[in-house]
Amino acid sequence: MVELRDIEIFLALARELHFGRTAERLHITTARVSQSIRKAERRVGGPLFERNSRTVRLTALGEQLQQDLSAGYRQISDGIAKARARTGAVSGTLTLGTMGPMAHTIKPVLDLFESTHPDVTLRHREVQPPAPLDLLRSGDADVALVYLPVSEPDLTVGPVVHVSDVLLMVSTSHPYAERESICVEDLGDHCAFLPGRLPASMEAAFQPFHTPSGRPIARSARLPSTWHEVLGLVTAGHGVLGAARDAALYYSWPGLTFVPVRDMPPVRWALVWRTADESPLIRALGHAAREVSSETP
Amino acid sequence: MVELRDIEIFLALARELHFGRTAERLHITTARVSQSIRKAERRVGGPLFERNSRTVRLTALGEQLQQDLSAGYRQISDGIAKARARTGAVSGTLTLGTMGPMAHTIKPVLDLFESTHPDVTLRHREVQPPAPLDLLRSGDADVALVYLPVSEPDLTVGPVVHVSDVLLMVSTSHPYAERESICVEDLGDHCAFLPGRLPASMEAAFQPFHTPSGRPIARSARLPSTWHEVLGLVTAGHGVLGAARDAALYYSWPGLTFVPVRDMPPVRWALVWRTADESPLIRALGHAAREVSSETP
DNA sequence: GATCTTTACGCCATGCGTAACGATA
DNA sequence: TATCGTTACGCATGGCGTAAAGATC
Numbered sequence: 001m002v003e004l005r006d007i008e009i010f011l012a013l014a015r016e017l018h019f020g021r022t023a024e025r026l027h028i029t030t031a032r033v034s035q036s037i038r039k040a041e042r043r044v045g046g047p048l049f050e051r052n053s054r055t056v057r058l059t060a061l062g063e064q065l066q067q068d069l070s071a072g073y074r075q076i077s078d079g080i081a082k083a084r085a086r087t088g089a090v091s092g093t094l095t096l097g098t099m100g101p102m103a104h105t106i107k108p109v110l111d112l113f114e115s116t117h118p119d120v121t122l123r124h125r126e127v128q129p130p131a132p133l134d135l136l137r138s139g140d141a142d143v144a145l146v147y148l149p150v151s152e153p154d155l156t157v158g159p160v161v162h163v164s165d166v167l168l169m170v171s172t173s174h175p176y177a178e179r180e181s182i183c184v185e186d187l188g189d190h191c192a193f194l195p196g197r198l199p200a201s202m203e204a205a206f207q208p209f210h211t212p213s214g215r216p217i218a219r220s221a222r223l224p225s226t227w228h229e230v231l232g233l234v235t236a237g238h239g240v241l242g243a244a245r246d247a248a249l250y251y252s253w254p255g256l257t258f259v260p261v262r263d264m265p266p267v268r269w270a271l272v273w274r275t276a277d278e279s280p281l282i283r284a285l286g287h288a289a290r291e292v293s294s295e296t297p
Numbered sequence: 298m299v300e301l302r303d304i305e306i307f308l309a310l311a312r313e314l315h316f317g318r319t320a321e322r323l324h325i326t327t328a329r330v331s332q333s334i335r336k337a338e339r340r341v342g343g344p345l346f347e348r349n350s351r352t353v354r355l356t357a358l359g360e361q362l363q364q365d366l367s368a369g370y371r372q373i374s375d376g377i378a379k380a381r382a383r384t385g386a387v388s389g390t391l392t393l394g395t396m397g398p399m400a401h402t403i404k405p406v407l408d409l410f411e412s413t414h415p416d417v418t419l420r421h422r423e424v425q426p427p428a429p430l431d432l433l434r435s436g437d438a439d440v441a442l443v444y445l446p447v448s449e450p451d452l453t454v455g456p457v458v459h460v461s462d463v464l465l466m467v468s469t470s471h472p473y474a475e476r477e478s479i480c481v482e483d484l485g486d487h488c489a490f491l492p493g494r495l496p497a498s499m500e501a502a503f504q505p506f507h508t509p510s511g512r513p514i515a516r517s518a519r520l521p522s523t524w525h526e527v528l529g530l531v532t533a534g535h536g537v538l539g540a541a542r543d544a545a546l547y548y549s550w551p552g553l554t555f556v557p558v559r560d561m562p563p564v565r566w567a568l569v570w571r572t573a574d575e576s577p578l579i580r581a582l583g584h585a586a587r588e589v590s591s592e593t594p
Numbered sequence: 595g596a597t598c599t600t601t602a603c604g605c606c607a608t609g610c611g612t613a614a615c616g617a618t619a
Numbered sequence: 620t621a622t623c624g625t626t627a628c629g630c631a632t633g634g635c636g637t638a639a640a641g642a643t644c
Binding site: 001002003005007042043044046065067068069072073074075076079080082084086088089115116117119 | 299341383415
């Protein structure tokens, strides 16, 4: 009933001889270290450390146990690492950037990924729609879920994970709010936001620059930098903006209405990463994404 | 996060190549074996066994992992065993015989014992008051908590763990039931049970053979063999019987009354075991008992 | 149909963090 | 008083058993 975790803690403390540093190294609290050592001492039947609030020292018993356990612990760790290497299992931390609701949209992919790669820690960062590629460029995310088209020389576009219709977000007091649906031509009559720092091709996915008949679609001078600012401006009637259908599901704000744009092609969402920083972890995530899309077409 | 327990299960299955036998050997269910192996395979990233309901076989990956882990597991087990040997820690199973409520009375001792010797499994057997030493003699208990005096050539009397006053159990319709207390002399007027197979000296602890003035205290011909039979007979008014005060706390049956016997010496309860089978385990229990009595005098 | 493994579900033991406390200089 | 280890308590993950289902002969 002494488990590997306890042995790990014991060995760490035996080397550090300091509860605080041991806890830090293992990313746990000193309380846990204390509890674990206490448990080990129970099991063994005697004290492994002599300690007070000023000093920590191995007892003879502890010293011997350290000798005996460290070799075995090494062997086991190495054995598992070897087997993991052989299967190509990956581990580490992967930071994924998503725009609010989209994280939930790809939950099946993340679930599969986490269960097939239990030693990977997934972290999340919020992608701001006005600047969807910034998080990748700054290195704050390893992979991001963004809408296409993305054709940047430094970025790789991975598997498409999700497809969503385009709706127009308008204030409830806007004339279009009453409409069943609108068409792109209608956009020529109203002012849209310039969403922010993003390539024109991406901007056009939700917000074309011209109507089918060739009329320009105007941009507002306002430059919101976060998604909530965008929602606020739209609600206040300062403009309109194309958005994914998913937004309508998650942001049913009072004062905000979503109107389908019937002649805009659906927007595809894909995993994107820095080509230069592609890693086994990223490939594994891409693999999981392809698995899921293939089983639920 | 693969723990020693999983490794133990993996190694066992790798040797047995059979879920049922593996489960049996480890005293777990086949479901647990399956879950644990599944977990290990997740962690490692690939299958360790090829298996169907007819056959279980190691994969190449599993075979290598077995090689690598078994040595490490051995080392760790040995290391811990060595340390335990050095501290004189004990393990195994100890069967303790007690009469109903008394098990609760010595709970502090058992708690201390279990926490200081976590690798010991304590089992319980019920001692029948009419034959308090039989469980020891038959080998069904390693230690028993019985009342003194015990002076048998084959038995060792360990530490005294509890002391209790003597009460007389009588039927509620018995004349003594009304009394505040009685004295031993009063016992001469009524018929008591012959409790069963036990030494006369022990019998006398609760049920003297003569009153202080020298009158004999009569025995009933009935020979109850279990405690519940005794209670039934007393309740029905077929006799009376001395009992420990503890009995009154736990057996407040309707129809049963307990009357203090004011001039009988309190009865002492001690741990008793077969001298020939004294073991480190038994000594450890005795030690715990002495610890507790010394801190709560 | 019999034997063997896996899955689904629920319980509870225990790993772990938080916060308060205790000891040492 | 500042630093460091321990204790008390509560939450939640995960180990484990039960029962039922799925696979193979």
